[in-house]
Amino acid sequence: MSSLLYKEISTKEDAAACLLCHDAPCTKACPHEIKVDTIIRSLRFENKAGAVNKLPHLLPCENCDAKPCEKSCLKSNINQAVPIDRIMKAMSAEQKIKESEVDLSIEFCGIKCENPFFLSSSVVGSNYEMVAKAFDMGWAGVTFKTIGTFVPEEVSPRFAALSKESLPFVGFKNIEQISEHTLEENINFLKQLKKDYPGKIIIASIMGQNEEEWMKLAELMTEAGADIIECNFSCPHMSIDGVGSDVGQNPDLVTAYTKATRKGTRLPILAKMTPNTGNMEVQAKAAMNAGATGIAAINTIKSIMNVNLKTFESEPNVKGKTSVGGYSGKAIKPIALRFIHDMKKCEDLKDIPISGMGGIETWKDAAEFMVLGCENVQVTTSIMQYGYRIIDDLIEGMKFYLSTEGYRSISEIVGKALDNILPADKLERDSICYPKFDREKCVGCGRCFLSCYDGGHQAIKVDESSKKPVLQAKNCVGCLLCSLVCPIDAISPRKRVKKAQ
Template structure:
């Protein structure tokens, strides 16, 4: 009974420990050619419908007594193997979803893209072999790692992460600079990619140190076969003066360098914006007025993280020292969405094409960026964490979502969420949505009581006999802290009551 009652929670916990192996031994061990690694990966990336669709029919796992997949699971070398049999049993109770024909192609800056998923300008797209592999797997384009006239000298190490409760990292810091290949090498990479993959979109990210360099780089990227030029006005940790986020914070310099770039190309230009600023619309407007075609946002956020309390050094630890670096990953998604909303809500920018990035891991994350007005999506940190293979669930999950919602083309959801984000003074304030307790699901753990009493409005008490929560209606303000903290989803939004006198 409980495994089905709590199946969504059970599945999340069971798959959370998966090591997401390359060439997974669990799938290699299955005598029935079931691929549990692919199914579990879909569950991890919020593509449950896709996971169910991958189940064979009939289901051999139900009659398999030896469980060779669990025997082969590398997690068993740490503590316990992933409960593959239990995962399969739970999701096999779900019905398969028929996928209607859905078009993921979308036009961006006047260029047709087979889907909106691009690699963003970083190490994940920094040479021919890497990008070619990504293209073969289904990525529609790449913003190639930023190219300059100089090759920076890098440090080691240059990456670190922020984790919680031994789960996958939620935040990532890097102090890496632009491409460590020469200008000539990068131009050759772009030429080969465009020759071998003519239908894929090449965005050449550039960074100059003066007007002449911006113009020259734009000319060279155009000659190399790029489809779009991206001006990197936003890297937060460049060592040279007058580059990176120093540029993006100054609308006058943004104007100057955008005009210089436009002198060197007739291609669409994206101005990549820095989030290390209070109002992104100011430099974004300057870029558009100076000749940019669209905006890319957001780049990484200036950060310091993981101070060692024994040595007082911070990470990445370079001989006991570090520097302010760029913060990315799932944790920055709300910040990225906020900046994108502000730009789409600005009259001077509302029609500007936006390439959105910042914390996209799953198809659901991607759909949120599209719903807030983006027409293109760029991804780095999730690829660094999980590999190019995430494109499978990005596309499959997106298609299944669109199909179930009755959409035929991905462009139909672009901007759909914008009307529902309003100024605070426009929100309904004459009613309360009270919480509702699911008595069957409630375990009696008291988490809702603790949070409400210590961090809310003391509107919950515990029934001494059942050990389950009871709402004190005249104290409840409908804040939904209890809904948020319940570990088993037993507290839900309930009835909305008008409070206007």
């Protein structure tokens, strides 16, 4: 049992302890030149196949008693070193996967992209040096940080993170505005990027304050060499009224500003939608009817976080004050997917190109957006945590997934999940899935009992001798809350059966 538990649970926990250092000392210390840091990083980013395939055929760790990698681990300065030797030995027991040739290139808004992974409009793509580095590392394109005719005055600090239990970064809040560079500087950045990286895709995000500015900015971005124009109708925390999400919640303004942008360019136009609305389809249809080519969604969600219960100040804390800001990160992914789904299920929008964003950290997150209909994805918050290097596992993880599932091109998965999401009244309600308990894996912690009794239907009792769960079938409704709270994945659904009459 201990071996099984280690492989399924402990390896993840061990890898989660890694600090994901820059210029990792563990890799530098390895006398066998094993890329320790990239292997652990692949595990963290759900690219287990990539981690296993990076190991040498014969793992020298078996005969390495000195463990220089662990001795150099910076985590030991906090409590204890990451158990690198244990991780490597566990991975070496896994079967390597042969990767088939798959094509990650995809057409978006009529433009061929080498892969679907783009930087989103934010600080991660805000000057020449940053974007050039990202392009060199394999990112296919950038939505450059939103360009306006003015340079905003920013505050300090302007970021905050939401934590939970041992997780330091569940969600992220920012109160940063559009580009801190002048219009002239930004135009020069775009021109130089297009000159030096002609095969990469540049989306110029713009924000005007009136129709004339929207048209003029579109003209300037077109002249600078942009491939696509993105209209930022969605920033939730601008300090100027009548811009950002104020526009995105108003179909009339969306119409007027999209039309103005169309007057200024022949390029494809993306309307970036705000999630700070109940029904995104209304504004999306307004944009498409006014000349947009596609939609970008979602931007950040209006939020307040981390109220200090001694000082009653919130974050980001600017001399004791803060403002409503934009919430992003992994926590908003389900919300983003819901908006994407709603637009793709709308008859008037089902065939439009969508660039998806909101909580994408791994290849798996990106694939979820794509199977719901996106042909392109954009990333910011994950890069802010881990750096541009996440592109390695986005690309490799996606390739392993596609080849393992028998796909030859990433375009084959676009929209594959849409038919499986139905209105609530269409779901099958005459059958039930009871939980199945794996008694070999179960350690008798009683978490399933607590959740079922206090938050469910009192369908589990604990056997006094074994301390393991026993199902009370007459009370069980098949909600499977127990399987979600089990810390070691020892509970799974049984085969679906007809409900008793």
